[in-house]
Amino acid sequence: MAILLNKNSKIIVQGFTGGQGTFHSQQCIEYGSKIAGGVTPGKGGTVHMGLPVFNTMAEAVKKTGADAALIFVPPPYAADSIMEAASAGVKHVICITEGIPVLDMVRVKKFLKGLESGADGAAGEGRKVYLVGPNCPGVITPEECKAGIMPGYIHKKGSVGIVSRSGTLTYEAVWQLTKEGLGQSTVVGIGGDPVQGMNFTEALSLFEKDPETRAVVMIGEIGGNAEEEAARFVKENMKKPVFSFVAGKTAPPGRRMGHAGAIVEGGSGAHSSKIEALKKAGITVIENLSELGKTVSEKLKEKIYT
Amino acid sequence: MKLLEYEAKEIFEKYGIPVPHKIAVIKTLKDVELCMMHHGTAPLAPQVSEAMPTTGTGPWVVKAQVLAGGRGKAGGIKIAATEAELADFCKNMLGMEIATHQTHGQALKVKEVLVENATNIAREIYISVVLDRSKATPMLIACSQGGMSIEEFAKEKPELIVKMPVDIDAGLKDFQARQLAFALNIPGSVFPEFTKIARNLAKIFIESDASLVEINPLALTKEGGIIAIDAKIVIDDNAVFRQKLLASKPDHESSEIEKEAKEIGINYIGLDGNIGCMVNGAGLAMATLDTVKLAGGNAANFLDVGGGANVEQITKAFQIILKDKRVKAILVNIFGGIMKCDNIAQGIVEATGKIGLKTPLIVRLEGTRVKEGKEILKNSGLKIEQADSLWEAAQKAVRSSK
CATH class of the missing domain: 3.30.1490.20 (ATP-grasp fold, A domain)
Incomplete structure (x- = not known):
């Protein structure tokens, strides 16, 4: 089961023949992911790493029956690639690209909403597309499918779901859990941009419904109010235990801490308000990152034996 | 990227928004x-x-x-x-x-x-367009009183705040601008002028790839006019590549070190402490600063060395960190994923040799080929203190910095 991706997921890589696309596709294939081919406009009909290259997503999906897209297209064109993938009929779109203009993502969200609601003119098809990212490490269901740039070997199949706004911070959390003997059901990097596809709440709701997931670790950071919204969702809708770490306690307000979304502005997005909301929702908040693995492990044991 | 008031007002003028x-x-x-x-x-x-x-x-x-x-x-x-x-x-x-x-x-x-x-102000209004992150849309925010910061309004007089979503393609529609003018009690004499200002404010937001466009206050004058007394525009850094005109403006916000770091592709923000930090990834970098604080110290900087940290990049990162003379110790926290720990260790050894690093150096490596990486550091003959966890590394760095 897990969420989003599994061993049957068939992936098309957009920006397949570029440096990033080539390197990471290779890594995904070695991990065992089913990469069906790629799209690079103008290179259709050629073969790259033994796989077919198509000019358009529509053709790629039609010929391979792929149900997921993985995007490594440069920032000026990435938003268009997301919309191309969504309209070609894949169910999951994972966009790794960092640096997409925020208003491009606003247009993407409007487009996806149109596809889903069927209300936005001709585009409406009543079809839900799950977009993960942009500016994220991707999605991995350990030992089944890796669609992203995360190091595969640190993961282990298991029952802890992880959703995170950060890249290397996620690896840190995964690694600590794996070392504690706690495997992961699926690890979703939702990315560090202010306007993104899947948010915490959507990922949490998928994890809550997934029978393989027993607990969820949510890794947030300063900026925006996604953590506060997630806290509300957890309080009202979740039975599974949720753990959380939020980065940026000591970050100065008004400065963008690497990620476009990680900025405390006009009193919103502060660390303290997030922690308060998470605690109120009954979420176990981890203050010291180094204790994440241990804390989750101890709490879960407690739950089983008591 | 933030524009100064006069730069923002120049843009206002281009869009027909009256300024003093x-x-x-x-x-x-x-x-x-x-x-x-x-x-x-x-x-x-x-x-x-x-x-x-x-x-x-x-x-x-x-x-x-x-x-x-x-x-x-x-x-x-x-x-x-x-x-x-x-x-x-x-x-x-x-x-x-x-x-x-x-x-x-x-x-x-x-x-x-x-x-x-100077302007003879009769009444002040607040009006801005911001990015509403959770609704994924530009949002016009206005208040029938101006002058105060919008955060203060939101806290003290939330009932006075009017919000209006702006369609990314259509902009602020005429009926929305009218609705807004009525809600703010705009007098008939400046009604058409006001609706034009509101629509053009939204237009500036969209056409300049802004994340904030604000007039605070927008003044009704004693002479019966309407005029933007102040102007604030923040441009989305990700969109600078297609905002050529705005991109040519000087960066007023970053310090000299920050600008230098940016040029070589390193994300650096100066802070007040004395522990220099080098981390890969923005989230982990933030978490490292937090851990240093938890261990009783203060970081001198936020530094994300990027995903593919090679010798050149690590050397440059050390040089940038050392430009801040307050730095008493350097903490390197790298999670080697695709980039393997032995390569990173090699990079650290070469870089420290190259610049003849004297500052105490604490390194925490984790991830792919970590054992080999630690061996390289240990056998380098350099005075590098190693740590197995971030917590241990932070404690060691704090000790060295005192």
């Missing part, structure tokens, strides 16, 4: 003299940056061009009634240090001063 008549932007004491000399007569000498010929008489308003709200209370806005006063205020304001509630304990040096005709 600009006399000059003063950058040096010489500019003050030139401005006085030519005031009211011929066009100003070309040496006077961004200056324009003047007409009429005072009063004038003299405004410090710094990127922080609350300037007025800190002495950064003065009204001059006479030319002598005007000259005095300009001279005093240049080079002055301004600290407000938005500068977080640091003072900003005034490098430019804007002089414009």
